[in-house]
Amino acid sequence: MEGKRRSVEASGGSVDEAVEKALEELGVDKDQVETEVLAEGSRGLLGLGREKAKVRVTLLEPGEPREELEEFEEPAPARADVAEVALEVLRNLLHHMGVQAEVVVREPAGDESLPIVLDVEGDNLGILIGRQGETLRDLQYISRLIVSRKLQRWVNVVVDVGGYKRRRERILTELAERMAKRVMDEGRAVTLEPMPAHERRIVHMALRDYESVRTESTGEGGRRKVVILPKEES
């Protein structure tokens, strides 16, 4: 594992808002990062002297213990062991849920640093995906927690259902690129439909290297959505 620490700086109306933006970009939870407040920000007086809050959020190493797993000190498990344990856990969960399905392990081609993908295959599995992929997110979360406890180490595995995530990622990336083109052509912002955090992240990532547009998220909770804006000349 490379010793590179990923960190992201973000600003927003308040510290919380800035943190949420940064977490979204990294696609992780608050308990997987270290947060540093660079500027508290202030509302100013009558709109004067208003200052944005700024934070730097650093992703803890995948092997760095998260708070809940801090007692774990085992060496990193071999990939094959992770796959085996994850497969067993996911099969048991599905069995206890009364879901009939096969689980196949997919190794991401050519990149050992990418997590193993467990793809659930079968008929009528929409129930495992849920509204906007929320059930699938929960299935992945519980699987990861259990596998990590079994291996005494925080491990990253991806759970997918019939390639849903892969498909969704392609669709969202294409949507983002198409909308970015519209923003560039028309010179004004485009707001996308509300999406859950992991989908907003796909849009942010798809456009992060664009020179003439930038993205941000607005709205609260289930109404949060991505806005693609023209980047001001600097």
Add this chain to the structure above:
Amino acid sequence: MKELVEYMAKLLVDNPDEVEVAEVNATRSVIFELRVAREDMGRVIGKRGRVANAMRSLLRVAAAKEGKRAILEIV
């Protein structure tokens, strides 16, 4: 459904022997009361209830498979 709650809870706590799941049946819904050792409460609830909510979400799938509604209470 009960086995699902037990399976998840036992693998998330430090004291699996102290995991107890009681099932209370109502007409169209089932209530599962999960008890764990005091020091394991945090493990089954999680920050901002995230673990508990994820368990509820999977329980909902299991219940739907049986045409029921299930409620998970951590007591």
